Every structure is written in structure tokens, then in C-alpha cells.
Amino acid sequence: IAGIYAVSLSLLTIMVYIWFRFEWQFSIAAIIALIHDVISTVGLFSFLQLEFNLATIAAILTTAGYSINDTVVIFDRVRENLRRYKSKDHYYIYNKSINETLSRTVITSVTTLIALFIIFFFGGAVLSDFALAMIWGVSIGSFSSIFVAVSILTFFDINKGEKVEDQSNVIVPSPRHGNLQSDNVVFVNTGAANPTGSKTIGAVTGNTFV
Numbered sequence: 001i002a003g004i005y006a007v008s009l010s011l012l013t014i015m016v017y018i019w020f021r022f023e024w025q026f027s028i029a030a031i032i033a034l035i036h037d038v039i040s041t042v043g044l045f046s047f048l049q050l051e052f053n054l055a056t057i058a059a060i061l062t063t064a065g066y067s068i069n070d071t072v073v074i075f076d077r078v079r080e081n082l083r084r085y086k087s088k089d090h091y092y093i094y095n096k097s098i099n100e101t102l103s104r105t106v107i108t109s110v111t112t113l114i115a116l117f118i119i120f121f122f123g124g125a126v127l128s129d130f131a132l133a134m135i136w137g138v139s140i141g142s143f144s145s146i147f148v149a150v151s152i153l154t155f156f157d158i159n160k161g162e163k164v165e166d167q168s169n170v171i172v173p174s175p176r177h178g179n180l181q182s183d184n185v186v187f188v189n190t191g192a193a194n195p196t197g198s199k200t201i202g203a204v205t206g207n208t209f210v
Contacts, residue, residue, distance in 0.1 A: 003057040007038060010061055014068050022075055029152035030071050033144040037067050040140050041133055055130040061135025070108070070145035074101050078150070082158060088156065094150050102146070108143040 007158055011034055019027035041060055045052050113135060120131035182198040 003054070007060060007064070008058065010064055011035065011038070014064065018068075018072070018075070020070070022079060023158065025153060025156040025158055026075050026079075028156075029149045030068060032152050032173035033068060033071060034064050036148055037063055037137060037141050037145050040135050044136050045129075045133070050129055050132070050156055055127075055131050058135060059130050059133030062087070062134060065102070066112070066138055067141030067145060070105055070142055071149045073104065074098060074145055074150060077101050078153070090154065094153060098146055098150060105145065109138055112138050145169055 011031060014034060015027045018030045038060055041063060042052075045056060074097060077100055078094060081093045081097050081100075082090075085096075116131050116135045116138065119127055120135060123131060135188040152194075
């Protein structure tokens with residue numbers, strides 16, 4: 001019973017953290033992915049008829065922390081790309097975010113699994129169940145961070161923020177065009193070429209060149 005309370009409290013705390021760290025949609029996706037990890041680990045022990053003890057509960061809690069770390073990394077890139085690519089649809093942004101963090105996720109998981117396999121084969125009977133739970137948890141945690149947590153986000157219409165207008169065509173005049181009588185100036189690209197090879201300045205609001 002105490003182990004169930006510990007796992008439930010940890011999941012609730014993680015959900016609140018993700019809620020404040022990102023948005024409520026991200027917290028729901030993260031908690032569903034963590035529940036997936038916990039249930040699959042418990043199911044593995046039930047299927048193999050292994051003893052479920054305090055070491056196993058410790059492994060489950062460690063797995064939850066490892067999984068949420070991977071999820072937060074991907075969510076942070078998703079949030080960054082939502083602000084950067086406002087004109088793109090959500091599916092493009094989610095796919096790009098996963099691809100940008102995929103190498104980090106794979107390298108971290110493989111490095112951790114190498115250490116866990118060594119513990120499993122050479123750590124003795126005392127650590128074998130703990131190592132097995134961690135091996136399964138790290139593998140399924142990486143899977144859920146990529147294929148479960150981000151997939152849940154597709155069911156929500158997450159706000160990308162206010163769209164920023166493209167300012168790439170705005171050109172500041174060079175000194176050869178003269179001085180301005182005021183700083184309150186709006187420049188418009190007219191499409192004509194000036195001697196410098198760039199676009200000329202078309203209109204000035206409330207100010208003139210001298």
C-alpha cells in the first residue's frame with residue numbers, strides 16, 4: 001500500500017510540475033506517458049512471476065524520473081518550435097522537435113542501458129530484479145517520450161502565441177540618403193532599386209528627408 005501511495009504521489013507531483021513548467025495540455029500528455037511506463041513495468045513483473053518488493057518500487061520511481069526527463073527535453077523543444085514556426089501546422093512542429101532531440105534521447109538511453117546490463121549480469125541476485133526493472137523502464141520510457149507523450153499532444157490545439165509580422169523587407173536608409181528630422185519613421189519597400197543595389201525607401205510618415 002505504501003508503495004502505491006508513493007508512486008501515485010510522485011505521478012501527481014510530476015503532473016503539477018509539468019503544468020506550471022509548460023501548459024496543462026503538456027501535463028496531461030506527460031502523466032499518460034508515465035502511467036503507461038508504470039503499468040507496463042508492473043505487467044512485466046506479473047508476466048514473469050517475479051517478486052514485487054521495495055527494490056522494484058524504487059526502480060519504478062527511478063524509471064518515472066528518467067522518463068519524465070526525456071519527455072521534458074522533447075516538450076521544451078516543442079514549445080520552442082511552436083514559437084519559432086508559427087506558420088507551420090502542429091504535426092510538422094512535433095515531428096521536427098522529435099527529430100531534433102532524437103540523437104540525444106538515443107545516446108542517453110544506450111549509455112544508461114550499458115550500465116544496467118552490466119549490473120544485471122554481474123550484480124548478483126540481489127540487484128537482478130532492480131536492474132531488470134530499470135532496463136525495461138529506460139527502454140519503455142524512451143519509447144513513451146517519443147511515441148506516446150508527443151502523440152497525445154496532437155489531440156490538443158495548443159496556442160502558438162501571437163503571430164509576428166515578417167520584417168525582412170524593412171530597410172533602414174543609409175547616410176547617403178540624408179538625415180531625418182525625426183525618429184518616428186515608417187519605411188515601406190517600393191520594389192525600386194537604388195544606387196546601392198538594395199530596395200529604395202518609399203514612404204515616410206510625418207517626416208521628410210533633408
